[in-house]
Amino acid sequence: MTLDQTLILSILAASVGLFLWGRWRHDMVALAALLACVFTGLIPGQDAFAGFGHGAVITVACVLVLSRGLQSTGAIDVLAQKLLPKNAGLAIGAAMLTALGAFLSAFMNNVGALALLMPVAIQLARKQEVPPGVVLMPLAFGTILGGMTTLIGTPPNLIVSGFRADLTGEPFRMFDYSPVGALVALTGVVFITVIGWRLVPRREPAGAESFDTGHYLTEVRVTEKNKVVGKPLREAEDLLDKDEAQIVGLVRNDLRVQAPNPARVLRAGDILVLEAEPEALSAVLSSLGLALEEDVETESDDEAEQASAPTSEDEESEKESGDDSGSALQEWAALPGSTLLGRSASDIRLRTRFGINLLAVSRQGKRSVKRLRSIRVRAGDVLLLQGSSDAISAFGKEFGCIPLAERSIGVPDKGKAALGVSIMGLAILAAAIGWVPAAVAFAAGVLGFMVSGVLPMRSMYEAIDWPVIVLLAAMIPVAGVMASTGAADLLAQLLLENVAGGNAIVAVVLLMVITMTLSDFMNNAATAAVMCQIAISSAAVLSVNPDTLLMAVAIGASCSFLTPIGHQNNTLILGPGGFRFGDYWRLGLPMEIIVVLVGTPLLLWVWPL
Incomplete structure (x- = not known):
C-alpha cells in the first residue's frame, strides 16, 4: 500500500x-x-472546488428550484x-x-x-x-x-x-x-x-380531534398566588398524576435541575418543566393554577428582549402582529434542511420578530430541562406555537417548517401552475431524448421559471x-x-x-x-x-x-x-x-x-x- x-x-x-x-x-x-x-x-x-461545476451538482440544484416552483404554484x-x-x-x-x-x-x-x-x-x-x-x-x-x-x-x-x-x-x-x-x-x-x-x-391511538406527536416538554411558572407555593414538589406531582403528566425538571434562579427531589419546596417564580400529552396541557394548567411560561411577562424576559437588540424593522413587525397571542395554537414540524435547525427561539427572536410564543417542543426519546427558548431545534422536532395564524405561517415559510394539521388545498395561480408543469415537462423531455445534457436541460427550465415569473426571484436561491x-x-x-x-x-x-x-x-x-x-x-x-x-x-x-x-x-x-x-x-x-x-x-x-x-x-x- x-x-x-x-x-x-x-x-x-x-x-x-x-x-x-x-x-x-x-x-x-x-x-x-x-x-x-x-x-x-x-x-x-x-x-x-472543481466539483461545484460538476453536472450532477448543477442538476440537483436546478431540480430543487423546479420542485419549489411546482409546489408554490399549487x-x-x-x-x-x-x-x-x-x-x-x-x-x-x-x-x-x-x-x-x-x-x-x-x-x-x-x-x-x-x-x-x-x-x-x-x-x-x-x-x-x-x-x-x-x-x-x-x-x-x-x-x-x-x-x-x-x-x-x-x-x-x-x-x-x-x-x-x-x-x-x-x-x-x-x-x-x-x-x-x-x-x-x-x-x-x-x-x-x-x-x-x-x-x-x-x-397510543390518536383521537378524532388530534394526532399523536408524543409527549411535549412544556414550561409553566409558579406564580405568587398559586396554591402549590410553599408545598413540596411531590404534592404537585400527585395532582398531575390524574392528567398523566409529570415534572421532569425545575428552573430556579437560572439554575436547571433535572429530576428534582420530590421534597424540594416550591417557591413563587419557579419554572417547572412538564412532560405531558398535547391534549392534557389545559387540564394540567387548571389543576395547579399554573401559567405557561411564555404568557408570563417578567423582568428577566424584558432584559432578554433588550439584549437581543431588535431592529426597528423587528419592532414594527411586532407591532403589526399585535398582542393576539391566543388567536391560534398550531403544531409545526421542522423539515430536514430547515434554516431553523441548530437554532433556538432566542437566536431567531421568535417573540420579538414574529409575535409568536414557543409553548412546547416534542422530540421523541429525548428529555431536556433547558429553557424552551434555549432548546436548539432538530430535524423532525414538533413545535407548539401560539400566535396569529398569519404570523405563524410567515414563520413556517421563512424557516422551512410544515403544519401538522388539515390545510385547504388551493391553487394560487392556475396559469402559473400550468406554465410550470409545461416548462418542467419540456426540461424532462429534452433530457430524456438526449437533446442536451440533463444539467443544461434543467438549467434552461430554471431560466424559464425566472423569465415567466413561475417562482419569485427571491425564492430561487432559497429553494436550493x-x-x-x-x-x-x-x-x-x-x-x-x-x-x-x-x-x-x-x-x-x-x-x-x-x-x-x-x-x-x-x-x-x-x-x-x-x-x-x-x-x-x-x-x-x-x-x-x-x-x-x-x-x-x-x-x-x-x-x-x-x-x-x-x-x-x-x-x-x-x-x-x-x-x-x-x-x-x-x-x-x-x-x-x-x-x-x-x-x-x-x-x-x-x-x-x-x-x-x-x-x-x-x-x-x-x-x-
Whole structure:
C-alpha cells in the first residue's frame, strides 16, 4: 500500500466515522475531507472546488428550484386533490397516498413530495382514528422508492450517472433507471399497501380531534398566588398524576435541575418543566393554577428582549402582529434542511420578530430541562406555537417548517401552475431524448421559471438545499482521489477475493447490500460517491459490465429504510409519527430484503454482466 493510498483511506475512514457520529453536519464533514486531501497533496489546490461545476451538482440544484416552483404554484395540490379519494378507508387511502408519493418523487425532490402530502396523510389518520405514523411511514417509504426510478429522482442517481460519464463518456439517461427502479418501486409499494402498513408500530391511538406527536416538554411558572407555593414538589406531582403528566425538571434562579427531589419546596417564580400529552396541557394548567411560561411577562424576559437588540424593522413587525397571542395554537414540524435547525427561539427572536410564543417542543426519546427558548431545534422536532395564524405561517415559510394539521388545498395561480408543469415537462423531455445534457436541460427550465415569473426571484436561491450542494461538490473530488491513487482498486480486490470469491453475481449483491447498509447511517449521496469508485474498480477486476455494478450502487443508495437518520424523509416523520429510533426496522428490514431479492435478478436481466 502506497503512502497516497494510506492517506486517502485514512481520510475516508475518518469521514465515515464523522458521518456516523452525526455531531457535525454532513456538508462540514465533506468539506473537511476535501481540505484534508488538498493539504496532504492528494488534490491540487486549483482543482479543489472543481466539483461545484460538476453536472450532477448543477442538476440537483436546478431540480430543487423546479420542485419549489411546482409546489408554490399549487400544481401538486391540484394533482393530489384530483387523484386522492375523498371518503376512502384507511387501506385504500394509504395505498393511494403512497402511490402518489412514489410517482411525484420520480420527478421532483422527494423531501418536497413528502412535505406536500404529510398534512393529507395526517388528516386521513385523524378521520380513521389511527396514529398518524400508520400512514406517514408508508408514505415516506413510498417517496424514497419513487426516487430511484429516474435520473432526477434522487441525488445518488445523478452521482452514479456522473461517474458513468467519466468512465465511458456517456452518462445514464433520464429513464435508464426505470426498468429496474420502477419494478422494484412498484413491488415495494404493493408490499407496503397490502402488508407493510400493518407492521408499523402503533403508539397510543390518536383521537378524532388530534394526532399523536408524543409527549411535549412544556414550561409553566409558579406564580405568587398559586396554591402549590410553599408545598413540596411531590404534592404537585400527585395532582398531575390524574392528567398523566409529570415534572421532569425545575428552573430556579437560572439554575436547571433535572429530576428534582420530590421534597424540594416550591417557591413563587419557579419554572417547572412538564412532560405531558398535547391534549392534557389545559387540564394540567387548571389543576395547579399554573401559567405557561411564555404568557408570563417578567423582568428577566424584558432584559432578554433588550439584549437581543431588535431592529426597528423587528419592532414594527411586532407591532403589526399585535398582542393576539391566543388567536391560534398550531403544531409545526421542522423539515430536514430547515434554516431553523441548530437554532433556538432566542437566536431567531421568535417573540420579538414574529409575535409568536414557543409553548412546547416534542422530540421523541429525548428529555431536556433547558429553557424552551434555549432548546436548539432538530430535524423532525414538533413545535407548539401560539400566535396569529398569519404570523405563524410567515414563520413556517421563512424557516422551512410544515403544519401538522388539515390545510385547504388551493391553487394560487392556475396559469402559473400550468406554465410550470409545461416548462418542467419540456426540461424532462429534452433530457430524456438526449437533446442536451440533463444539467443544461434543467438549467434552461430554471431560466424559464425566472423569465415567466413561475417562482419569485427571491425564492430561487432559497429553494436550493445548500448543505447538499456543498456535500456533493466536496465529495466528488475526494472520490476521484480513490481512483487516481489506486485505493479503489485495492479495496475492490480485497472485497472480491475475500468475500465475493471472484463471483460477479455475488459482487453485485455485495455492493448493493454494503451501499444500502452505509446509507442507513450516513448521507446517501456521500455513500454513492465513495461506492461508485469501488464498483468501477470491481468491474475492471472481474472484466464485467460496469453499468451493472453502478446500478447496484444506485439502488442501494436509494433504499435506506432501517433508521430515522438514513434519509431526510425518515427524519421528517420521526416527531409527527411519534416514532422512536428502533421503530423503523420492523417495516424497513422487510423492505430492504425485498429490494435485494427483486432488484438483483432484474438488474442482471436489464444490465447483463
